[in-house]
Amino acid sequence: MKTLHIELGFFAGDVLLARGCITCRQHEETAELEGAGGLQWTMKTRFEEPASPVEIDCERDGKRLYRAALRVGVHDSEDWESINLADIHTLAFRCRVDEVSSGGA
Numbered sequence: 001m002k003t004l005h006i007e008l009g010f011f012a013g014d015v016l017l018a019r020g021c022i023t024c025r026q027h028e029e030t031a032e033l034e035g036a037g038g039l040q041w042t043m044k045t046r047f048e049e050p051a052s053p054v055e056i057d058c059e060r061d062g063k064r065l066y067r068a069a070l071r072v073g074v075h076d077s078e079d080w081e082s083i084n085l086a087d088i089h090t091l092a093f094r095c096r097v098d099e100v101s102s103g104g105a
Contacts, residue, residue, distance in 0.1 A: 008093040024052040
């Protein structure tokens with residue numbers, strides 16, 4: 001079984017607001033990341049090939065700023081990649097694929 005690890009950072013211009021890592025596994029998972037200025041991101045992920053879905057909700061003070069849905073290709077990144085999110089933030093990310101043993105012998 002494979003997993004996709006996505007190291008990510010949210011930026012406003014050149015200012016890093018938050019940095020973290022999410023892992024896409026077979027079953028949907030939710031991760032939260034807090035950032036500067038009261039920003040909060042909630043991300044839902046699930047592993048799928050050839051590209052894993054990632055849903056991102058960004059809020060400040062309980063008010064949604066944007067929702068983004070993207071598919072991240074299952075790959076090992078050679079460098080950072082970036083995506084503009086609603087002309088508010090830039091998401092920078094890089095990926096790593098791991099094989100996970102299912103256990104048993």
